[in-house]
Amino acid sequence: MKKNYAFLFLLIVFSARLKAQQTQTRNVTGPGSLIGSSLIAGSDFVIQANTGGRFTDKGAALEFAIPAGTDGLNVWGQGRILTVAQNQYNGDATGKMILGTRRMMNKYGTAWEWYYGDDIVIDGAGNVGMGMLSPAEKLSVNGSIRAKAIKVESQNWPDYVFDEDYKVNSLLEVEQFIKTNKHLPEMPSAKEVDANGIELGEMNKLLLKKIEELTLHLIDQQKTINKQGKQIEQLLNK
Structure with missing residues (x-):
């Protein structure tokens, strides 16, 4: 009888540990799919970040991050990110989309948890900056450009x-x-x-x-x- 109780106890413990190690998954398919909120209508696919209960000086409101050293079989020294920035301070990355790699903390005054450098910035006007936070032209590059050819349109030759x-x-x-x-x-x-x-x-x-x-x-x-x-x-x- 004691053996039966012992076996039952071990079975319960093993089942609990196995359940704890399992990652819950959720499939999202079909038109009108939503992650985070069902209140946004008119889109086929919507991802909504947490809009409350967070510190606005702790980085972006919405981030898609691949931390360093976790990209499949490759070991990377830097993580990669696509992030939509949000911050409470002036002169920061608010309203811009940034693609890059993590090189330092508190980049552009956007506080602590940023996994990106100043690689590519797209602002609300459609201006693209490489190596800068606030591009003033449709394409601004803070560095060298190498190309096979560049065509410049001109009038009144x-x-x-x-x-x-x-x-x-x-x-x-x-x-x-x-x-x-x-x-x-x-x-x-x-x-x-x-x-x-x-x-x-x-x-x-x-x-x-x-x-x-x-x-x-x-x-x-x-x-x-x-x-x-x-x-x-x-x-x-x-």
């Missing part, structure tokens, strides 16, 4: 320089401008470039314009040289 009524500044006028401003006419100064950078399309237009103007000066000089050569030849033949 300076073929008008070769029109008959186009007035080319004389070399004397160009010289006086350079002495006063220390750069070519219409070209940005070094100070302006340091502050604002350059627009590739506009800069290529300006450079081509200067080359075309210089070509016109060379043509005029060649005509003058040819004329002087004939005059010298006539003097020698007298």
